[in-house]
Amino acid sequence: MIKAKLIGNSHIVKTMSSMITNKKLSRSIVIFGEKGTGRKTAAKYIGSAILCQNSVNGEPCHNCHSCKMIEQGSHPDFIQVLPSGKNGIYRLESDLRPIISQAYIRPNESDYKVVVIPDMDNTSRNSQNVLLKIIEEPPEYLVVIMTAASKEYFLPTILSRVTALKTSEQDFEGCRTGVKLSSTNYTDETFSKAYSAFGGNIGKCIEFLDEKTLSKAVEITSQLCVALSRKDEYQILQALFKTNSDKGIIREVFLLLSNSLRDCAILRANVTGDNGETRLLSCCEQETLELSRNINSRRAIGMFNVIEEYTRRLNGNANVSLLLSSLGAQLMDILI
Numbered sequence: 416m417i418k419a420k421l422i423g424n425s426h427i428v429k430t431m432s433s434m435i436t437n438k439k440l441s442r443s444i445v446i447f448g449e450k451g452t453g454r455k456t457a458a459k460y461i462g463s464a465i466l467c468q469n470s471v472n473g474e475p476c477h478n479c480h481s482c483k484m485i486e487q488g489s490h491p492d493f494i495q496v497l498p499s500g501k502n503g504i505y506r507l508e509s510d511l512r513p514i515i516s517q518a519y520i521r522p523n524e525s526d527y528k529v530v531v532i533p534d535m536d537n538t539s540r541n542s543q544n545v546l547l548k549i550i551e552e553p554p555e556y557l558v559v560i561m562t563a564a565s566k567e568y569f570l571p572t573i574l575s576r577v578t579a580l581k582t583s584e585q586d587f588e589g590c591r592t593g594v595k596l597s598s599t600n601y602t603d604e605t606f607s608k609a610y611s612a613f614g615g616n617i618g619k620c621i622e623f624l625d626e627k628t629l630s631k632a633v634e635i636t637s638q639l640c641v642a643l644s645r646k647d648e649y650q651i652l653q654a655l656f657k658t659n660s661d662k663g664i665i666r667e668v669f670l671l672l673s674n675s676l677r678d679c680a681i682l683r684a685n686v687t688g689d690n691g692e693t694r695l696l697s698c699c700e701q702e703t704l705e706l707s708r709n710i711n712s713r714r715a716i717g718m719f720n721v722i723e724e725y726t727r728r729l730n731g732n733a734n735v736s737l738l739l740s741s742l743g744a745q746l747m748d749i750l751i
């Protein structure tokens with residue numbers, strides 16, 4: 416099951432298999448990629464490959480006692496750390512220092528001990544410096560796996576000592592296979608909607624199909640793009656208030672709208688990627704393309720910054736109705 420979930424991230428399977436069969440296991444691994452592309456699944460896969468009792472060609476069997484315990488989250492030598500701070504930030508004293516002490520305790524029943532520290536995005540320099548101790552000179556049985564959206568979050572001193580593996584989005588079929596593995600109920604039509612909104616990001620597609628929040632946020636964002644294209648204040652406010660002042664939905668809408676605005680700025684500035692194509696992040700491509708024809712790059716960046724500021728206000732104790740009304744007015748100020 417875990418292996419199937421890694422379809423499309425076959426380079427991770429290959430790298431691990433070659434490290435394990437050649438007995439050149441990297442002791443620190445960074446898995447990076449956008450949220451939803453399978454970072455945690457990859458960490459679990461790597462842990463299983465290392466600790467499996469019947470591993471063939473460096474790949475986990477998914478059947479032995481060890482593989483099953485990892486799947487159930489009960490393997491004593493496969494430790495997943497969780498952040499206890501606000502907004503998913505690791506606390507140095509209560510979350511990270513204890514890992515260091517644990518790292519020096521020998522594994523219970525395997526030759527290795529695997530410690531996974533997920534979502535290291537925004538972890539302070541100081542915290543990373545503390546972890547450096549077990550990355551620079553790990554005990555002979557220890558493997559540390561860290562995940563984040565991008566390699567940029569890590570200190571150069573850490574990056575120089577790790578094997579970095581990227582998780583990628585899937586193609587249509589790969590994504591469908593991944594989504595099928597979850598218990599999500601969906602029709603071909605709703606899956607196509609999810610795929611067109613989030614491309615091959617399996618996690619986001621599952622969230623879209625499972626939860627009303629994300630699909631509602633996508634709908635509101637596409638209406639906002641249309642309203643912004645038309646510079647219609649009434650429509651902008653109407654779309655914003657469709658969130659019913661639900662902070663969870665508003666937060667999603669802000670995130671999705673800033674992706675669309677970022678796309679507009681890039682499209683207008685004619686910036687292209689390595690392959691000469693612009694990769695859009697937006698969940699509503701048509702509406703975003705239309706918006707990019709109606710606003711210039713300066714206005715797109717202006718609105719992007721306003722959304723960032725309002726995200727901060729939303730996370731504070733702002734009055735939500737006031738916040739949305741004032742956001743509508745600010746966006747109009749930029750548009751006219």
Ligand SMILES: [Zn+2]
Pocket residue numbers: 466467468469470475476477478479480481482483
């Ligand atoms: Zn196994």
